[in-house]
Amino acid sequence: MVEQGLAARQAAAALLRGVLVDGRLLSELPAPKLSDPAELARAQRLAVTTLRWQDRADRLLGRYLRKMPPAEAMVLLRLGTVEICEEGAAAHGVVNAMVSLAQKHKSTKHFKGLINATLRKVGGEGRGKWRSLPAPQLPKWLRKPLGDDYGKATVVAMEEVQAMQPPLDLTVKNGDSQALAEKLGGEVMPGGSVRLREFGQVSKLPGFKEGDWWVQDMAASLPVQLLDLKPGETALDLCAAPGGKTMQMAALGADVTALDLSEKRMARVQENLNRTGLKAKLVTGDALEHQGQYDAILLDAPCSATGTMRRHPDLARAKDGSDFPGLFELQERMIDHALTLLAPGGRLVFCTCSLLPDEGEIQAEDALKRHDNLEIIQPNLPFIDPAWIKPEGGIRLRPDYLADQGGMDGFYMALMRKT
């Protein structure tokens, strides 16, 4: 029995070691080799939930540990703690499983006793304390700059949303959100996304195979709405993969070219277009080298992705921010190059799924300083709270906005035009 539950836990522990010991993102790690799809899903869910609740698990474990054991043993302690306290698993089964997993590795074998004793305390007294502990905090390297930019209270509000299981947002191909919401028991969000709070396997939901919708956070669906495409306009999606925004642009009837540097990710765009029956011309290449003239360009630039941490809690744990300045510089070069691809009177939406003003407001303000003939057009999206519009004319979205409806990804977007 223990062995049966062990495979998913072992795979979850391997994923957590990849993130916490090797500093890699979950998306960069090989998928666990588990033949049963349910076990695979469980392993992935356990790893993500552990990362989401890691800070609280560490607070609880701190009560029972005189000194933190090495990272590999901490992986098992955190996994066990989150399974017991957050997932509500029976403590004895979790303790046995974590001790068995510790036995399998040279680096953890000597910590079997510690893991056993500590997780027993977690399963006893600890379980009762869990809910009274504060929401998980972001690591210091990110908490400090976000606190400087937004204030402490906002960071706490964002952390509270990030602790929640994120909803599933769908963008509807034919635009009839109400009909899809009724069919799936969802809620129509500002901007038209259909939000589901309860959902199982996405590919089993009605309309998936038929390509009636695609998964896209409501915040991520707004840049294309800001671009306000007209049927027949030539449109370029400069960093397109996996293609959520390409599909929106194609569904609006634009003549779309979708470009991305990554061949592998471009295959995802093709798959998505095949499923939804939408059309776009696909180009694999470097945005900085692309040539042409377009009525409208969407630049969803590579960024820190700090706006998506509630879906990807591995990001805050695998990264330390040291590679971000290189991204800021790339974004600046991409904006400058994208402006050269605009037809006279053409529009550019620059956007990033980031919470850092360096990748949002500051990029937009600096672009205005570099280009005399550039203006930011005030958003014309009636459903947007005016408080979300920044002085320079961009839209700042934060995870704590619409928190009582499940929040949203952090995003920045600005509609620019060459005068």
Ligand SMILES: C[S@@+](CC[C@H](N)C(=O)[O-])C[C@H]1O[C@@H](n2cnc3c(N)ncnc32)[C@H](O)[C@@H]1O
């Ligand atoms: C934020 S993601 C794009 C998400 C996409 N727009 C969507 O909505 O599905 C950024 C993309 O930029 C691509 N990228 C990074 N550097 C690039 C470059 N120099 N030229 C083109 N694409 C690049 C990455 O491969 C990645 O797919």
